[in-house]
Amino acid sequence: MPKIKTHRGAAKRFSVTKSGKIKRAKAYKSHILTKKTTKRGRRLRKGGFIAECEAKKVRELIPYK
Structure with a gap:
């Protein structure tokens, strides 16, 4: 079974905290x-x-982060 590719754009924009929440930067800055x-x-x-409803989709884009 091949590895899942990480979406590089998502990897640069989002980070995962230790509790599993997905952190992002605010827009318009x-x-x-x-x-x-x-x-x-x-x-x-x-x-x-x-x-949380969008976090599931983002987690699929960054599986190893």
Whole structure:
């Protein structure tokens, strides 16, 4: 049985915590930041977690991470 290939794009975007949750970065932080408030910019710095219904699909993309 061959190994399952890792989806490289997903591997760069997501990481798995020790508890098994999938961590992600928040969007809208790369450019056009002048019209966004400082408070919003600070909130966007922190990461987030993927909902459990979507986490199953992401785990299939990154089986060895």
